[in-house]
Amino acid sequence: MLSREEAMEFDRHKVIPSWHKEFIEERSFDPTYWPSMATLNYRSSERRSVDQRATARFQRENEALRSAARTVDSPFTAEILKAPNPRKFSIPVFILFDGTTDPIDHVYHIELKMALKTENYSLMCKCFPTSLAGPTLNWLKNLPRGSVDSFRSLCDRFISQYYGNKRPEKDISSLFTMKQHEDERLQGFLTRFNLTKNMVIECHPSTAVQAFILAMTHGIPFHTSLVVNTPKTMDELNERADGFVRLEEEKAANARKTSIISTEEKTKAKIRQKQVQPQRQTSWISEKRPREEKLVTPLKVTLARLYQENKDKFRSPSPIRQPLEQRDQSKHCAFHSDFGHQTNECRT
Incomplete structure (x- = not known):
């Protein structure tokens, strides 16, 4: 238990009201079990801030749910969406429509596929989006909510949207x-x-x-x-x-067989010819034939004069590959327009 002086010192720091002081003095309660007004105000402000954060978080989540609900809004009516699906039903594999083919052919394709499974038109409406790909899905998503009440109305909207892709009809x-x-x-x-x-x-x-x-x-x-x-x-x-087609196929098969046999015979003939021919004797001791020297007409003028008189008729030569520091700087070639050799010595 606290003494009276200790209780009054505690009151001065805790800001306890007078009625509270008298109550403590009379009953001699331990004041540590009694919160002060400052503590109560702090707790209430903290609770308000928590409530505000929770309310803001709830509003954000609610807005996110609403936006998500807007993105998944179905263009079908409630009767189509709530229609029961048959037991053991599997969605057929459709040819995907990407907005470039004939829409009438696509609708006919879906009707034929679904006719093998069921004649439920509500189920056909639900399966129709699985046959769309690319921008056609955006077209279906942008339809007004609940605007499609039957499979026929969905097909009419679909054909009118992509009627430009309809295959042109041909005449006789x-x-x-x-x-x-x-x-x-x-x-x-x-x-x-x-x-x-x-x-x-x-x-x-x-x-x-x-x-x-x-x-x-x-x-x-x-x-x-x-x-x-x-x-x-x-x-x-x-x-x-039918009979003429079979006859034509038989002739083509015989022609292919004949060509294969002739090719094999040619290959065998080449192999036999190689076996008959004597092998060439390769000996390093064999004498080499002397090369026949080509006759070259000697020039009556120098190369430098020949180039000066006909330089417009020559094409530009490729540059000299030898590094510049390894060439003779005192010699200049007019044809290469570079140093390293004289024009009369140019082999190019």
Whole structure:
């Protein structure tokens, strides 16, 4: 227990009110268990600062969550998003659309892929973003929230956005302008012709057959067969072409086999020829043939005079490779325009 003087000294430092002093004096309590007003004010200010920091942190986190929610806002309606997914469903692998191909072909591709799995159009809407890549994803993300209520409306928006990439339709004139290349096989030309024909709208079968006969190389067996007995449809023409394609492939295979056999025979003949030829005797004692000296017409003028009279006809020579300190500085070459030798001594 504290004495009265010690309690009054403690009161002076702790700033305890008078009623508190009397209470301590009467009851003789230990004043160390009683906080002062300064301590209470400090704690309350500290608590307020903690509350302010917590409130600011909550506001920042709330704003971050709101911004994140804005970035993941779906353009689909709540009915599409809440539609249940079938059991054991796996998303098909789509050809990615990057904004450079035909949008109608892409929609048709998705419908065919999803038809193998399900006919749920809400699920088709959910799977549609997985077939987009690059800037097309930004297009889907920028659609208004809840603006897509069906798969048909999504396809209409998609096609109208990338309608400029639509493949142009071809008319019947594109078939009559086709020609079989000189080295093009029948199978390759038939495939190319059928691909072009499939892009032509309302093409009569007999018209397509006539265009194919005109485009073929004249004089080959298949062309003669078509002229003698003209088919009525392209299906009949393709069936008849099957036998000629096999015959052409067999001829090509025989030609490749013949070329391989001839190449092997040539290689064997070279090997036999090397074995028959006697080996060259290499002896250091054998006498060397004397070199035949070339006849050179002697010049009647000096090289310096020759260069002065015809210097416009000479090209600039490459610089002298020998270092300058190793050359004779008293000799100058007009052709090299450098020191080291005289013009009459220049070998270049």
